[in-house]
Amino acid sequence: MALLQISEPGKSTDPHQHRLAAGIDLGTTNSLIATVRSGKAETLADLEGDHILPSIVHYAKDGTVSVGKSAKLFVCSDAKNTISSVKRLMGRGLKDVQKIKEFSANQLTASGTGMPAVETDCGMKNPVEVSSEILKSLVKRAEESLGDELGGVIITVPAYFDEAQRQATKDAAQIAGVKVLRLISEPTAAAVAYGLDTGSEGIHAIYDLGGGTFDISILRLEKGVFEVMATGGDSALGGDDFDRAIAGYLVEQANIDKGDRSAYQMAMIKAREVKEALTNKERVEINFMHWKGSMDRALMESLIASIVDKTLAACRRTLKDAGLKASEVQDIVMVGGSTRVPLVRQKVEEYFGKKPLTDIDPDKVVAIGAAIQADVLIGNKSDEDMLLLDVIPLSLGVETMGGLAEKIIPRNTPIPIARAQEFTTYKDGQTAMAIHVVQGERELVEDCRSLARFELRGIPPMVAGAARIKVTYQVDADGLLKVTAEETITGVKSDITVKPSYGLNDEQITSMLQSSVSHAEEDMKARMLREQQVEAKRVIEAVEAALAENGDELLSKDERHAIEEALKQLAYIAENGDIEAIEEAIKVVDKSTEEFASRRMDASIAKALVGHEIDEI
Amino acid sequence: MTKAQQNYFEIFGLEPNFSIDVPKLSSKLRALLNSVHPDRFASSGSQQQMLSMQKTTQLNDAFAVLKNPVKRAQYLLHLKTGIDTSKEHTVNDPEFLMQQLELREELEDISASSDISQLNQFADKISELEEVQEQQMAELFLQKPLDTDELQKAIYKLQFLHKTLSDIEQAEDKLLS
Numbered sequence: 010m011a012l013l014q015i016s017e018p019g020k021s022t023d024p025h026q027h028r029l030a031a032g033i034d035l036g037t038t039n040s041l042i043a044t045v046r047s048g049k050a051e052t053l054a055d056l057e058g059d060h061i062l063p064s065i066v067h068y069a070k071d072g073t074v075s076v077g078k079s080a081k082l083f084v085c086s087d088a089k090n091t092i093s094s095v096k097r098l099m100g101r102g103l104k105d106v107q108k109i110k111e112f113s114a115n116q117l118t119a120s121g122t123g124m125p126a127v128e129t130d131c132g133m134k135n136p137v138e139v140s141s142e143i144l145k146s147l148v149k150r151a152e153e154s155l156g157d158e159l160g161g162v163i164i165t166v167p168a169y170f171d172e173a174q175r176q177a178t179k180d181a182a183q184i185a186g187v188k189v190l191r192l193i194s195e196p197t198a199a200a201v202a203y204g205l206d207t208g209s210e211g212i213h214a215i216y217d218l219g220g221g222t223f224d225i226s227i228l229r230l231e232k233g234v235f236e237v238m239a240t241g242g243d244s245a246l247g248g249d250d251f252d253r254a255i256a257g258y259l260v261e262q263a264n265i266d267k268g269d270r271s272a273y274q275m276a277m278i279k280a281r282e283v284k285e286a287l288t289n290k291e292r293v294e295i296n297f298m299h300w301k302g303s304m305d306r307a308l309m310e311s312l313i314a315s316i317v318d319k320t321l322a323a324c325r326r327t328l329k330d331a332g333l334k335a336s337e338v339q340d341i342v343m344v345g346g347s348t349r350v351p352l353v354r355q356k357v358e359e360y361f362g363k364k365p366l367t368d369i370d371p372d373k374v375v376a377i378g379a380a381i382q383a384d385v386l387i388g389n390k391s392d393e394d395m396l397l398l399d400v401i402p403l404s405l406g407v408e409t410m411g412g413l414a415e416k417i418i419p420r421n422t423p424i425p426i427a428r429a430q431e432f433t434t435y436k437d438g439q440t441a442m443a444i445h446v447v448q449g450e451r452e453l454v455e456d457c458r459s460l461a462r463f464e465l466r467g468i469p470p471m472v473a474g475a476a477r478i479k480v481t482y483q484v485d486a487d488g489l490l491k492v493t494a495e496e497t498i499t500g501v502k503s504d505i506t507v508k509p510s511y512g513l514n515d516e517q518i519t520s521m522l523q524s525s526v527s528h529a530e531e532d533m534k535a536r537m538l539r540e541q542q543v544e545a546k547r548v549i550e551a552v553e554a555a556l557a558e559n560g561d562e563l564l565s566k567d568e569r570h571a572i573e574e575a576l577k578q579l580a581y582i583a584e585n586g587d588i589e590a591i592e593e594a595i596k597v598v599d600k601s602t603e604e605f606a607s608r609r610m611d612a613s614i615a616k617a618l619v620g621h622e623i624d625e626i
Numbered sequence: 627m628t629k630a631q632q633n634y635f636e637i638f639g640l641e642p643n644f645s646i647d648v649p650k651l652s653s654k655l656r657a658l659l660n661s662v663h664p665d666r667f668a669s670s671g672s673q674q675q676m677l678s679m680q681k682t683t684q685l686n687d688a689f690a691v692l693k694n695p696v697k698r699a700q701y702l703l704h705l706k707t708g709i710d711t712s713k714e715h716t717v718n719d720p721e722f723l724m725q726q727l728e729l730r731e732e733l734e735d736i737s738a739s740s741d742i743s744q745l746n747q748f749a750d751k752i753s754e755l756e757e758v759q760e761q762q763m764a765e766l767f768l769q770k771p772l773d774t775d776e777l778q779k780a781i782y783k784l785q786f787l788h789k790t791l792s793d794i795e796q797a798e799d800k801l802l803s
């Protein structure tokens with residue numbers, strides 16, 4: 010069977026227009042996958058009918074990897090080889106995470122990349138690999154139940170995830186072999202599901218307290234446009250912290266040695282049971298190792314109150330960034346398992362002065378929102394259905410003299426965005442300049458997260474202060490950063506796509522890809538060729554659609570002919586050529602449509618402007 | 627390339643004036659983004675994707691400048707006269723300098739007394755001054771020919787008031803946390 014059926018340009022092409030896309034909520038404790046089927050978004054269940062996949066991975070001695078419920082069985086019996094809450098390690102350096110108690114100090118070691126790695130009987134596993142196992146398991150579930158390959162996915166990340174954490178998430182997807190259409194924020198996804206469900210316009214706050222992260226986002230919904238006005242939170246605050254506070258109490262009561270890892274692990278599990286039980290009950294009896302006792306809701310609330318207060322402080326800051334008062338928020342949507350805790354609901358209600366909405370399923374809403382957006386991005390929905398406008402959660406800056414961080418793009422700036430700043434040399438004859446990219450709100454570089462360092466070399470020697478070095482930060486729609494530095498007098502340039510200090514480089518990703526189980530049987534080359542052919546097909550479809558839409562009005566006969574020739578060429582090469590040839594032919598098509606693309610863009614802007622004027626009358 | 631770079635006002639189909647209806651501009655921005663945002667081109671060719679990214683970036687950038695009165699004034703002055711007021715600059719206006727000192731002192735006193743309601747009152751006062759200053763700015767920009775000295779002074783004043791407001795916010799943050 011031919012992999013591709015390419016018809017003559019001009020004729021309609023695709024037999025099955027509908028392409029499969031999915032939304033993935035990659036959570037600290039639980040993960041889900043959802044898709045849109047016959048117009049309805051729903052989460053997908055495993056064979057036993059469970060929708061939630063516990064985010065737990067177990068590595069057995071014989072190399073077997075299990076994920077989810079089957080891995081959960083090993084949490085106590087084989088703690089060493091069972092990894093939970095791996096999301097807390099994503100994009101972090103070893104030093105950052107040694108404080109996290111679930112991972113004992115001797116379990117985490119430095120991998121060559123500066124990333125922490127967990128030592129298992131199957132060898133060292135870094136957080137990106139572990140996450141990719143969870144992704145693979147979800148994708149497999151989807152492909153089995155849908156009966157076809159996924160064309161692309163959206164993965165949600167906490168709004169407050171920084172650059173390094175986002176990049177790590179994308180890397181995990183790459184290793185799992187799934188195409189990421191976009192990363193979107195968890196609260197934004199929830200807002201999509203909720204907003205489309207209720208159709209209510211206005212200003213909404215999404216309060217998302219999960220297992221390991223807290224996000225607060227303020228969104229404005231107007232005519233299908235979801236605009237994030239401000240976002241804030243804490244990427245290391247969640248139900249796990251409630252558990253930890255309660256576990257601390259249990260360990261103390263039972264008089265257990267603090268270094269006893271397996272006892273601590275058991276205390277955490279018990280604490281979570283107690284916490285969840287106290288959501289509906291006033292008091293629970295506890296049997297923990299040799300200790301018997303009980304805990305009532307009031308006692309638990311005293312243990313966790315300060316954690317809940319931290320979330321409210323973040324709400325206050327975020328409202329201020331949005332330029333709003335608490336009373337101006339129309340409704341508060343509660344997302345994430347931890348918003349079931351009565352004290353959380355009570356404090357949120359006190360703060361906003363109105364009852365938060367708790368009637369949607371807090372577990373599924375993020376995945377469902379992501380699925381809806383994935384369906385739009387992959388092209389199954391017609392345009393103008395809805396649009397998400399997101400912001401960067403944390404300021405991006407650069408180190409200047411004296412270890413100060415100068416902000417180049419302030420937090421809550423809408424993306425995509427580019428900002429430039431000029432710097433100069435401070436020594437006579439200086440020919441290189443170090444650029445240190447940082448993220449965070451603090452004034453001192455040492456208090457911010459270091460994202461990357463690079464050097465602009467080859468500056469012609471000049472007196473101090475004469476060179477003009479323009480540093481440009483460009484953040485794309487996924488919230489990922491690219492930095493360019495240029496000496497503007499001579500045009501000496503240097504640019505990097507920021508690969509965070511604790512990330513994987515391309516080689517490491519490729520080698521993990523090759524060793525990864527799902528690709529072992531498959532020849533990498535064949536897969537790449539197929540991907541390139543699919544890409545060619547996509548390009549042809551896109552250009553044909555554009556030609557059909559306004560080729561007549563925007564192109565002369567000759568211009569149109571040239572484009573059609575390039576398309577024919579590409580169609581032929583896609584079927585007969587190798588990877589490089591296809592790549593080359595795509596470039597030729599790109600080149601031939603450059604002018605057309607720009608005219609189309611201008612035309613659609615002009616149309617939007619006119620349309621807007623008419624709307625207003 | 628096909629045509630000269632549009633200025634920020636032209637991008638939104640506006641005449642270059644200081645007075646702008648920001649809510650209206652913001653809904654215009656959304657209408658424009660609706661047709662150029664990268665999400666609209668997720669399955670298009672890379673050419674179109676890059677253009678969309680550029681256009682969206684440009685729109686976001688233009689909006690960020692136009693919605694902020696200080697940046698808008700600086701941009702407009704630069705557009706009309708080539709004068710750059712974005713770098714540090716001081717203006718000789720003894721009367722305003724006095725007022726400036728007084729306002730700073732008032733803020734310090736209030737911050738020291740940790741009185742939130744007083745701080746809020748002070749914020750209201752500065753906001754009013756800012757409004758007056760913006761009105762004056764609008765008038766100055768309508769004059770022909772432009773009085774660039776006065777305009778630079780006005781920008782400087784507005785900038786100062788803006789800065790004071792953000793200092794008040796920081797003081798409030800400190801008090802509340």
Ligand SMILES: Nc1ncnc2c1ncn2[C@@H]1O[C@H](COP(=O)(O)OP(=O)(O)OP(=O)(O)O)[C@@H](O)[C@H]1O
Nearest residue numbers: 036037038039219220221222248285288345346347
């Ligand atoms: N009935 C309940 N009462 C109290 N807490 C609960 C209840 N049910 C679930 N939780 C808590 O919710 C948390 C898990 O929530 P959720 O599944 O939303 O997190 P996640 O998506 O995995 O994490 P994150 O979004 O932070 O990455 C756990 O801490 C769990 O104990």
Ligand SMILES: [Mg+2]
Nearest residue numbers: 036195219345
């Ligand atoms: Mg979650």
